[in-house]
Amino acid sequence: MFKRILAVLCVLLILPVSALSQAYGPVVRSAQPVDAAAYPPPAVPPCERVPDAYFDDAVLIGCSLMTGVELSGSIDHATFVARIGMSPRGAMNNKNFPSGSQYLTMADTVIALAPEKLYIMLGSNGIDIKRPADVLGEMNELLNYLIAALPDTLIYLISIPPVTPKVRVRYPYLTETKVATYNLGLEELASLHGIYYLNVYALLADDNGQTLGKYAADDGYHLTSAGYQLLADYLYTHALPILKPAQEKEAN
């Protein structure tokens, strides 16, 4: 009897995870250089503000929202690979970034940089015209590609910011619900891939899932300088310690 109950429990535990995997297709898990027992993904607990040097070997990728973070100058030590209009699909397919005499995709540019830490904030361009599930599928492909090429890189997925109703003047199909749904999916993806999720959305959104007034730019889509500063500060106070190789061996 006990064995039967145990078997049923095991099936109930495995089923949701396998269902999620099927929803996204194949999933490559990351071997993060972090003590996973002390910091089980995807959650990142708050910490003392890390020094600027934490970002010396960090690459931050994204769309115009990430260029806003770059322009704020708040994470000056990091390397930014960001471009207006970028989406998860674009990061895989569009050769926009010069490298010598050729142009590379955002994904290949990051791989060439081989960062110790990688922050990804993508999806706002994508869910403006597609379903969150479709864009999450594209994000899954991007993550599979990056994780396979950068097995020792600590990867953080950053939630996309909320929007306000004004956003529908320019993006008629972009809703607060789509943003919230997409971010829930991002957190699921982080869990599946064994990477980490930074929920800046929770900091920027009010109870209706809309951007708080002081952080919302006029178009309802972008953020004010104060909003980008808040986002940057969050990265400084939600940072995981990297295990050195000897420590990694011990932890495993």
Add this chain to the structure above:
Amino acid sequence: MRTQKKTSLTLLLTAIFLLLSACGPSAAQPVPCADVLAAVEEAQPFSELVPLSDKLLQKYLGIDAALLTDAAMSMDGTRVTAEQIIVLTAADEKSLTAVQAALSAYRDSYIAQYRDYQPDEVPKLENAVLQTRGLQTALVVSANPTLAKSALEKVWK
């Protein structure tokens, strides 16, 4: 008598020369880029412009720092618009040609990006003011290029 006339003429010519050289911008002493930028920014409402560090300026413009003796750049920090002000002083005439070409290429690349991303902003880029005085070049992407032009002419007087 003849010597007196010669001396008077020399003095007169010297005075005229000094008077003329005092007018208009001196290629050796252009207005500081930050002052030109401030004057242009004051002349009309802009989106929330934020100043760029030297490191970002070089990254965005792809201009070798050795070509410049002074630089100032501000962009819309919210990223809602393409608005920006760039003022650069080249080291010499040869550098100026490279700087002008780089600014022109930078503006063209932005037009290409914004055509797909935010077509409403393309007219601002296409009508951007790109002007040079002496060794100093300015690119102003704004809602009112006429005001931008007159602000430049005033500060460069």
